[in-house]
Amino acid sequence: MTQKKGVLNIKLTKQNGKLIHTDASDTSLYKIFIEALEEGQSVDVFFDAHVNNGTYAQISKLKVSIRELATESGHTFEEIQTLVKEKAGLCWEEHCKSFAVCSIDELNLAIQAAIEIGDHLNLNLRQVFAK
Numbered sequence: 001m002t003q004k005k006g007v008l009n010i011k012l013t014k015q016n017g018k019l020i021h022t023d024a025s026d027t028s029l030y031k032i033f034i035e036a037l038e039e040g041q042s043v044d045v046f047f048d049a050h051v052n053n054g055t056y057a058q059i060s061k062l063k064v065s066i067r068e069l070a071t072e073s074g075h076t077f078e079e080i081q082t083l084v085k086e087k088a089g090l091c092w093e094e095h096c097k098s099f100a101v102c103s104i105d106e107l108n109l110a111i112q113a114a115i116e117i118g119d120h121l122n123l124n125l126r127q128v129f130a131k
Contacts, residue, residue: 005071006033006036006037007064007068007128008029008030008033009061009064009128010022010026010029010030011023011026012026055102055104055107058104058107058108058111059099059100059107061111061128061129062084062099062107062110062111062114063099064128065111065114065115065118065125065128065129066080066081066084066114068118068123068125068128069084069114069117069118069121069123069125072121072123073121080117082096083117084110084113084114084117085097085110085113087113087116087117088106088109088110088112088113089109090102090106090109090110111129115129
């Protein structure tokens with residue numbers, strides 16, 4: 001059995017005690033993702049409740065992108081995370097700022113850095129940040 005690799009990023013909204021797809025395109029993306037999986041394949045799921053500032057969603061998408069960059073480049077997650085932080089200006093001397101304490105603007109710089117690194121590797125990460 002060949003395991004399929006993939007990332008699904010959709011929005012769900014709680015209504016009447018259930019999580020439902022926010023729009024029809026998310027429903028379609030979900031179905032396509034499920035159909036592409038092999039029978040018995042495991043999937044990691046991460047739920048992130050949105051807050052007004054959006055930083056948790058930014059960090060989540062950033063980490064998905066860093067993981068994708070690491071996989072495609074052959075580097076570790078930590079190496080790519082440091083590279084993104086350096087390119088975004090979040091490192092000084094031998095210390096890098098944690099994404100958890102970054103402002104929205106700093107996270108936007110990191111997102112742009114990840115996208116540019118993806119472009120260099122012919123990997124389009126814009127779709128991860130589209131929603």
